[in-house]
Amino acid sequence: MVVLIAFLANVLVAVAKTVAAMITSSASMTAEAAHSWADAGNEIFLLIADRRGARPKDERHPLGFGRRAFVWSLVAAFGIFTAGAIVSIMHGIQQLASDEPVENPGIAYTVLGIAFLLEAISFVQAFRRSKRLARERESTTWDFVLKTSDTTLRAVFFEDGAALIGLAIAGASIAVHQLTGVAAWDAWGSILVGMLLAVVALILIGRNMAFLVGATVSNAEWRSVGTALLGMSDIERITYLHIEYVGPHRLFIVAEVDLAGDEAEHAVARRLRDVERTIEQHDVVEKIVLSLSVADEVSLEFGAGRR
Known part of the structure; x- marks a missing residue:
């Protein structure tokens, strides 16, 4: 349910950001659109991970198919890195020398606000579940999310958390661009969003690799x-x-x-x-x-x- 909610939220947000990016010509908004489309695609991989990993064991797979969930989640993490981080950083670098103003900034702020609300709803669902499970295991929420074997919950938690931070960066970048008239601020917003996604992707890649090679319990x-x-x-x-x-x-x-x-x-x-x-x-x-x-x-x- 957490993954499905995140998928629906990301599709709606991605469509809105794409339209806004075309209207406003904002580099930060373009990066955010790429971010949301990457997240939406990754949720599909996470749904596959849940489905494939739940198959019952058979004679050829006496330990079951659970590790497939880590494989598909690893693919999703690489998707964040390539479709989200690299695209956002490259687009921002290309726009550093541009002096094109952000057109219709009100549209950008409206879309960012709606996107923040939708992403917050999805993040709260993941956070509440993580907090409850962490309490049951007498752990902090952060430690639980990092160490849990529930790879889809960790992915949704980090992706939605990064989305909220990315939206704040995009909004601030557009605002500073408006105040100063320097278009490079908008481009730097795109680069910062890309760097944020790269950090999240590397964390998720590292955790899935750890479970694939055989992680022991705490x-x-x-x-x-x-x-x-x-x-x-x-x-x-x-x-x-x-x-x-x-x-x-x-x-x-x-x-x-x-x-x-x-x-x-x-x-x-x-x-x-x-x-x-x-x-x-x-x-x-x-x-x-x-x-x-x-x-x-x-x-x-x-x-x-x-x-």
């Missing part, structure tokens, strides 16, 4: 999973625990455990399989692999300290 999440496993009646202790993301909110867990009791080998093997199947019924667990601990291995502790 210390707090690691302790939470370990505590939950020890809370099972079949597991007496844990000597090894590895958890990594294989998709948004999808975990792959490998653990060495000591089962309660002292049964024969064939009975222990079946109990391990039963415990694995029980754990995999949890919504966020894609796959878990359990093996037996060696008797002299040190048991892991899941207190407040680091692992």
Whole structure:
């Protein structure tokens, strides 16, 4: 729902900015139009990411298809960089030597104001959801957005936040151009919008690459999973625990455990399989692999300290 709201908002805003850019001949408005069209196109990639990443696992993909969400989100981030950042910066550089005035600035301000309202509605939706989820995980909203495996939520949060800042830059650039009569201010607005988009794109590219190569969960999440496993009646202790993301909110867990009791080998093997199947019924667990601990291995502790 967050992605769909962002997509509809960006399409409406992109159309309005394009018309305004043609009427006003403003470099900043042209950059903002490119920004919105890039965002609208990226929302399509994010919708694909959600759809493709949710496919159930099969024999050839035992860890599921969750990483496809990171791939498509990575493509969307490159779209921001190329269609948004590079186009805006290049257009601004080309307009630095221009002395053409902004025509009908009232139209530009009206479109920017409407765009700000629409982008704010979309951003508030993403912010509220991020704040709620961060509170549930006892984290700050900023840390949650940066580290969450929900790649589409992070993309919408950053894109809409950048859109609001970009609109403020565009409006200020046009205003200074009007006050000073120096057209270069409008061109610099386009360049600054492009630089802003480049920073956002690089952040999103970096986070998606991190998850694609195998990002592990945070210390707090690691302790939470370990505590939950020890809370099972079949597991007496844990000597090894590895958890990594294989998709948004999808975990792959490998653990060495000591089962309660002292049964024969064939009975222990079946109990391990039963415990694995029980754990995999949890919504966020894609796959878990359990093996037996060696008797002299040190048991892991899941207190407040680091692992």
